[in-house]
Amino acid sequence: MVFLPSTASATSAVDVGLKRSHVDYSRYLSAEARSRLPNPIKSIWKVAQVKPGTINMGNGDPHHTLYPICEVNFVVPSIDEHDPVQSWRSGTGEQNIISSYKDEPCALSLRTAFAYGAGAGLKDVRDALADLNDRIHSPPNHTVSLSLGNADALTKCFRLLGDPGDSFLCEEFTFSAMTNAALPLGIEWVPIRMDNNGLVPSDLERILSNWDEAKQGKRPHVLYTIPCSQNPTGSTLSLERRQQIYQIAHDWDIIILEDDPYFFLQYDLGVSQSTIQQYGHTRAMAEVLPRSFLSMDYDGRVMRLDSFSKIVAPGMRLGWVTSNSYFADKLDMLTDSSSQHPHGMGQAFVAELLGSNGWGVDGFMKWILSLCNEYQRRRDLFMDVFRQKVATSGFATAEVPQSGMFVWIKINLEHHARFSASQTPTVPGGPTTNTADLMDELFRKLLNNGLVMMPASTFAIADRTGMMGSHINDRVNFFRATFVGTDETIRNGLATFGRTLEEFFL
Amino acid sequence: MEEQRIDDNVTSNNGVIDLSHHLSDEARNRLANPLKDIMRVISECPVTDLITMANGDPHHSLYPFQQIMYGLPSVQDPSDPVTSWNNSGRTQMIHSYRDQECALPIRNAFQYSRAAGLVQCKDAITDFTNLIFAPPNHHVMLTFGNSDGLTKVFRLFGQKGDHFLTDEFSFPGMTNCPLAYGVKWVGVKMDSGGIIPEELEKVLIRWDEAKLGRRPRLLYTVPVGQNPTGSTLSVDRRKKIYAIAQTWDLIIAEDDPYYFLRYDVPQTNCASADPDEFIKNFTSTLIPTFLSMDVDGRVIRLDTFSKVLAPGMRLGWITSNKLFHLKLGEYTDSSTQPPHAFGQMFVTEMLSEHGWKIEGFCRWLRSLRLEYQNRLDLLLDVFQREVEPTGYASVKRPEAGMFVWIEVFFEKHPRFVHERCSGGSPVVARTNTECLLKELFERLMNTQGVVFLPASTFAIPENALWVESDGHVPLSDRTRFLRAAFAGTEDMIEKGMIRLGKGLREFFQE
Secondary structure (H helix, E strand, C coil): CCCCCCCCCCCCCCCCCCCCCCCCCHHHCCHHHHHCCCCHHHHHHHHHHHCCCCEECCCCCCCHHHCCCCEEEEEEECCCCCCHHHHHHHCCCCEEEEEEECCCCCCCCHHHHCCCCCCCCCHHHHHHHHHHHHHHHCCCCCEEEEECCHHHHHHHHHHHHCCCCCEEEEECECCHHHHHHHHHHCCEEEEECEECCEECHHHHHHHHHCCCHHHHCCCCCEEEECCCCCCCCCCCCCHHHHHHHHHHHHHHCCEEEEECCCCCCECCCCCCHHHHHHHCHHHHHHHHCCCCCHHHCCCCCEEEEEECCCCCCHHHCCEEEEECHHHHHHHHHHHHCCCCCCCHHHHHHHHHHHCCCCCHHHHHHHHHHHHHHHHHHHHHHHHHHHHHHCHHHCCEEECCCCECCEEEEEECHHHCCCCCCCCCCCCCCCCCCCHHHHHHHHHHHHHHCCEECEEHHHHECCCCCCCCCCCHHHHCCEEEEECCCCHHHHHHHHHHHHHHHHHHHC | CCCCCCCCCCCCCCCCCCCHHHCCHHHHHCCCCCCHHHHHHHHCCCCCCCEECCCCCCCHHHCCCCEEEEEEECCCCCCCHHHHHHHCCCEEEEEEECCCCCCCCHHHHCCCCCCCCCHHHHHHHHHHHHHHHCCCCCEEEEECCHHHHHHHHHHHHCCCCCEEEEECECCHHHHCHHHHHCCEEEEECEECCEECHHHHHHHHHHCCHHHHCCCCCEEEECCCCCCCCCCCCCHHHHHHHHHHHHHHCCEEEEECCCCCCECCCCCCCCCCCCHHHHHHHHHHCCCCCCHHHCCCCCEEEEEECCCCCCHHHCCEEEEECHHHHHHHHHHHHCCCCCCCHHHHHHHHHHHCCCCCHHHHHHHHHHHHHHHHHHHHHHHHHHHHHHCHHHCCEEECCCCECCEEEEEECHHHCCCCCECCCCCCCCCCCCECHHHHHHHHHHHHHHHHCEECEEHHHCECCCCCCCCCCCCCCCHHHHCCEEEEECCCCHHHHHHHHHHHHHHHHHHHCC
């Protein structure tokens, strides 16, 4: 088998001076990731590209003259509107057309977008996103790779970092569709306690310092966290907590998977108008957005997952992973060995949107700010109606979320006549209350009254270490509600909710 | 959030046998969507206008797309839209709308979807599949192309210690993938007609489970325009291979990106104005697939738009039995999610009344096939002029695909070595063919400025434990080919063959 060493490594983000060259990241990798071979055809292709005038009859790539698409035009909102999202929704705003062409000049030609490429994605798009990263997070020394969205990126990270029998850390209520994806890979989850403000750092520390490798297997080396609009609890980690968590990760040598699809949907920001006027929207937003784990990642232990799903649309199937260049390279190898680089139309769209003929990065941040205002309006409406229709009874309470789409509604079951706090657990360490049963009853009652909210049990990660002190089923007295629907949905939904609670408790 | 549903009129099994024992541990252990139980409870709820505050799905009024327009070739010229496209470039615009009627509206396309993909796109491709391939009892699932589909199939069936079967020269871009998790490959002997069925059978009969572990249960093949040899399996061979698959309980992964690029077929009557007649004529020029003969449900067929639209489309589909379809759907939900809205919208509109329709797409395919055939003709013409006369290489005309498999007669090289030894391992090289091949490859690239891929790139390593010891010629000694692609421009093809001729002369006459 002919193997030619690859010539160029992945594009690096702007290096602000920290050298990472002597850190050995290979020890974090799964056996699979360590033994993965690079694609030999791509290696040859890279070498062949080096010499100008070389005729490449090595690859079976259809010639661009045979692509049956000469242009793609996207009709998008005009970013010149004062409040682009409002204008768009009301249909009163102007529209722009941004286009990508095969045979005419544009930011990213369809000739390139529709060809085969490397797993990391096209350089133009990666560079644009690295630039955005720099302006928002100023990451110390990281590389951008494109993904098909965060589910794709995250599950690839599981394969990259996890061996069968490994334990990974996560928030005790989490996005279970994703944690479930790790189970058939033989990865087990170790839940960390949460409070109103998210993951509790001292509990993370407790788990790691009490870990007994003889009994429990290898100490966990990966933490999966959703730091903004945590799914499902809706909490956003404070700067202080993030620093504590990063310190613990540093001490215990943990990789942090920062899953952040709601990062750009933040509320009560207090964006400075004068900063916008003087320096543009990106700078103004960067000043008020939370500090990401990426922004403090001097060890290179953070893999940050960004997605267009919530800020453009879920069907974009496009996102970007920011990590140290070693992990980026290994991730790209996995991508080359599976899904391949993202689709040309999505990359072309992003390149045009962020380019000079489109919104540009500042225009994109203007759209995002406008989106934040829209979601904030709905959050405020939700909380208002909640206060009026639900909270007055005292049967349920909710904190005001600082970001994202979720409200974590606490059901105060202790007011229920049939609530029991002193049950004998059926198994050692099992639940001592009938919370789970009552919540199931309430869920069905809501359903019959015409309302769907997600019960906490859907997201609960049970502790297997036997050291948590209480079973999570004693804490599943919550619903995850979203405020993404219409005003009518919010009003009618919460009215039904309030009414149903009264029926349930009385 | 739409739930995965299978057509109600497809009864369970329906002649399909139980193949669940083929699934890897990973596939078996995969949980369905954790929300599935909740979704079931919700769907069983008799209340009609449920208010849902359950999902974090951005509302469609916030998608920043009102319309998307795509410029396509007009297929009005029924005989040769590809050439018309490159000459006059007459364009037909097709549209995806948010607020107006179209085949797959923006407001649906950009939502989260599950498993098999958006129903409008899945249905459009199912219609195409049923018309062209007539699968007995199968279901369609969308993928991000055949690399995505195939590597998902590998994970569905393969785990550490397993062996998979494939052509002895195969595509390492794909065959390398399961190596990382401990699956090994067994290469099956080929000739110019592809895998030799009798050789496949020999491997299975001879397999020593005590020494090698479980007998291989999956055959991966590219049956039309095989990559890299360019061979196409005849109908007779397909039937034989299918029978072997039935006897030995194999899954057949039918990877068919070049399926429509088949040459030297009787010309479809393109003057036929009747779409149905055109389609009927067109499909009669296509070779029966493994899928079409799959009474057991053991074939997983992978189709892609990469070679017939564009590689960057990143869209394809898998046709398989119900069980595998569901399992692949579960895996998709646990990983990539279904494909992007752009591709699904484009393909749905392209196949719809507003676009090319199936008939127009078939006209494009037919025209594309003629275009590639022209390039093949050119390559072979120049080869005959510039390379054949050297006496150092020859080539057979492929039936399909994008590659020619050029045989080089290394035995004519002054430094060719043939060790006459008997005994020893049947897989160790007896000649320095492979070394000379690599040298030739490098010379051609560095001195002549032309790249062909050496056969060694594609050779599946042999193991003495599964080859016949008597009379077996080690694969290394048969690794005497260069793969040339004729997908480039005429200029490239002409120059490439000239440089090959020159390079061969210099190499052999050093």
